[in-house]
Amino acid sequence: MRVLRNLIVAVLMTVVTTALFGFGYPLVVTGLAQWLFPAQANGSLIVRDGRLIGSRLLGQPFSADRYFHPRPSAAGPAGYDPTASGGTNLGPTSKALIDAVRARVAAARSDNPGTPVPVDLVTSSGSGLDPDLSPAAALFQVPRVARARGAGPAAVRQLVEAHIEGRQLGFLGEPRVNVLELNLALDAQFPVRH
Amino acid sequence: MTANGWLQIALYLALIAAITPLTGRFMTRVFNRERTWLDPVLRPVERLIYRSTGVDEAHEMRWTEYAMAMLLFSVVSMLLLYAIERLQYWLPWNPQHLPGVPPELAFNTAASFTTNTNWQAYAGETTMSYLTQMAGLAYHNFASAAVGIVLAIAFIRGIAQKEKDALGNFWVDLVRCLLWVLLPLCLVFSLVLVSQGVVQNLRPYDTATLVDPQTVTTTGQAGTTQTQVVRSQVIAQGPVASQEAIKELGTNGGGFFNANSAHPFENPTPLSNYLEMLAIFALASGLTWTLGDMTGSRGHGWAVWAAMAFLFLAGVTTAYWAEAQGNPLLTAAGADQHVTALCPGGNMEGKEVRFGIADSALFATVTTDASCGAVNSLHDSYTPIGGLVPLVNIMLGEVIFGGVGAGMYGMLVFIVLAVFIAGLMVGRTPEYLGKKIEAYDVKMAMLYVLIFPLVILTLAAVSVLFPFGTSSLGNAGPHGLSEILYAFSSGTGNNGSAFAGLNANTPWYDLSIGLATLVGRFLMIVPMLAIAGSLGRKKRVPPSSGTFPVTTPLFATLLVGVVVIVGALTFFPALSLGPVVEHLLMLKGQVF
Structure with a gap:
């Protein structure tokens, strides 16, 4: 008898609470978010000349010499695919990981010989969508980018330094450079003739 | 390691200590059915829910009925989730036209979300429709968190009351927890997250x-x-913030996206990251205050808090040290892991630049101390010792603040054992806050403690013996064993984080881990509630000179000792073949 009573309550309770918390709550939050923070709620999108270029929060693949390259990405074959977010999941003693890092270090050194290669430049992020580089990893690429654009390294370096975001509130997280924003500024300031 | 890193960790613990009385006192009032400032709004909603579901507010339940109601609610809501997953193709809010979820995966996911595990053998952005995410998965984030909290409250009532059979009314506790505790916090928190850049929409990609x-x-x-x-x-877009808020506050941990809290749309800034970490401990830590409040011994609440805080600090210190130290094999490959003002350094494989080493190691510790399982970096790619910390945290039973409710009642079982052992040492009948701990209580406590490793070690052993287990491995060598151990610890412990190189979406892992989550939740709740019922019926004996005080540093130390020794004795052999041997081989330069 008591089992049956509680079973009926369980069914009704599931229905009522699903209506409240499965529909009511997320829809109210969606409404408030769209009203209060429309840009953030829709993905912090960057639109240029009416065309969607990306999101300032999501990294994009760059491989041309004239651009700053983001970190390696395991998300999708070209990397930085937001429908396939994730990392390599390779362990610390994985031969595949160590070999890949060694190859990336070799490639990086040919761009900028004699400078230590910052670890974040040659390892993949957890999301595969990391929008940032450490300032060291961005500065490391200045000689190559300047060369490819025929620009002065000092001017390019200055642009990178202007794009360094410090720790949030002065102490949270790590200093970083948003690669997509940096590359867009690069195109604006040092255009390349095609 | 940097001064700034330590500052973030120290401030984190200080903030948790400051939050504890706030959430703790509020929960005491809510579950004692006292007036709160939210009553004018929520009381009418509460009454309406009781009227429409036929709940009698005045009815009190014995532990058996409390357990039955909890089980029935879990079964019914789990079946609904399974149905939503299977049918999502024909349901609205599916702009990407995702097909129905296959049966094994749907079972695994339904079991995992009902049990507050949120183990995910799927990638959210390509598997689950917006409707499934909201009404199926996010809903269960609320429901399973509330179930955990009210079970802990029932246990605390058992300790606090005397010569009384009933532990409260499951339905009333559930509804009050949902409306008063979880809903207001989530509404505010989700909007704060949106302000940082977490998305919240129903648009197509x-x-x-x-x-x-x-x-x-x-x-x-x-x-x-x-x-x-x-x-x-x-x-990829979606209603992410609303799910993100309850995912942390309810220690659920199931990401909207595959990359979980590493994904910039779930965790865009260092501030959102810090708030998510605070949210994971906020309620679990508050429950130590509620324990002190309801049993009339604030000092006991803080003693339990101190034991938890000590274990937390031990974990985070080890993980931070190991990850900041980096991987010698990466150095040999030519990567520079030094910390400078311009580079976080350390083992950055699987970590985000905006979080760096300190916030990644802190998140990994917090999420596995609690049974949360959200991740902002990939545990699989941690150094062996860095990855050992989350694994051990789970194996200790997730009682270091722990999952909401589940951490509290898990720790209460360890307290019963600690008091029992103290009693044996001085040769007196052990008492806990005036309740005699007798054979029945200790038997139930041991059952609770033994079910956990039995499930983990048995299923892990089967998995390493047969190809259906080993063919899923993402890494070779000892790291492979770590992946399997982590999977079953995470499932049985209702954590949900993973050494995600293991391909867990196979019939064997879907079914075995799904089953492990159910056993690890419900089979362990029954002996726990039995202790609560037994304690509730007992007389209260006044403290005497032979009573072991449970408010002292000595008690906190003994409690830490019991937790560590039980965990270490059970799991050390398996751990020594996984992370420990991998660490030694890494130092030797061996790769697999």
Whole structure:
């Protein structure tokens, strides 16, 4: 008898609470978010000349010499695919990981010989969508980018330094450079003739 | 390691200590059915829910009925989730036209979300429709968190009351927890997250044009290479913030996206990251205050808090040290892991630049101390010792603040054992806050403690013996064993984080881990509630000179000792073949 009573309550309770918390709550939050923070709620999108270029929060693949390259990405074959977010999941003693890092270090050194290669430049992020580089990893690429654009390294370096975001509130997280924003500024300031 | 890193960790613990009385006192009032400032709004809603579901507010339940109601609610809501997953193709809010979820995966996911595990053998952005995410998965984030909290409250009532059979009314506790505790916090928190950049919409995915189109060469079957130009980026969207808030506050941990809290749309800034970590401990830590409040011994609440805080600090210190130290094999490969003002250094594989080493190690510790399982970095790619910390945290039973409610009642079982052992040492009948701990209580406590390793070690042993287990491995060598151990610890412990190199979406892992989550939740709740019922019926004996005080540093130390020794005795042999031996081989330069 008591089992049956509680079973009926369980069914009704599931229905009522699903209506409240499965529909009511997320829809109210969606409404408030769209009203209060429309840009953030829709993905912090960057639109240029009416065309969607990306999101300032999501990294994009760059491989041309004239651009700053983001970190390696395991998300999708070209990397930085937001429908396939994730990392390599390779362990610390994985031969595949160590070999890949060694190859990336070799490639990086040919761009900028004699400078230590910052670890974040040659390892993949957890999301595969990391929008940032450490300032060291961005500065490391200045000689190559300047060369490819025929620009002065000092001017390019200055642009990178202007794009360094410090720790949030002065102490949270790590200093970083948003690669997509940096590359867009690069195109604006040092255009390349095609 | 940097001074700034330590500052973030120290401030984190200080803030948790400050939050504890706030959430703790509020929960005491809510579950004692006292007036709160939210009553004018919520009381009418509460009454309406009781009227429409036929709940009698005045009815009190014995532990058996409390357990039955909890089980019935879990079964019914789990079946609904399974149905939503299977039918999502025909349901609304599916702009990407995702097909129904296959049966094994749907079972695994339903079990995992009902048990507050949120183990995910799928990638959210390509598997679950918006409707499934909201009404199925996010809903269970609320329901399973509330179930955990009210079970802990029932246990605390058992300790606090005397010569009384009933532990409260499951339905009333559930509804009050949902309305008063979880809903207001989540509404505020989700909007704060949106302000940082977490998305919240029901739009179809956007397509962006790449600034620098990519030419990709992929090798197909039979070694043929294919060249393809990628010109666009599809940006996955969804109602993320509303789920993100309850995912942390309810220690659920199931990410909207595959990359979980590493994904910039779930965790865009260092501030959102810090708030998510605070949210994971906020309620679990508050429950130590509630324990002190309801049993009339604030000092006991703080003693339990101190034991938890000590274990937390031990974990985070070890993980931070190991990750900041980096991986010697990466140094040998030519990567510079030194910390400078311009580079976080350390083992950055699987970590985000905006979080760096300190916030990643802290998150990994917090999420596994609690049974949360959200991740902002990939535990699989941690150094062996760095990855050992989350694994051990789970194996200790997730009682270091723990999952909401589940951590509290888990720790209460360890307290019963600690008091019992103290009683044995001085040769007196052990008492806990005036309740005699007798044979029945200790038997139930041991049952609770033994079910856990039995499930983990048995299923892990089967998995390493047969190809259906080993063919899923993402890494070779001792790291492979770590992946399997982690999977079953995470499932049975209702954590949900993973050494995600293991491909867990196979019939064997879907079914075995799904089963492990159910056993690890419900089979352990029954002996726990039995202790609560037994304690509730007992007389209260006044403290005497032979009573072991449970408010002292000595008690906190003994409690830490019991937790560590039980965990270490059970799991050390398995751990020594996984992370420990991998650490030694890494130092020798061996790769697999």
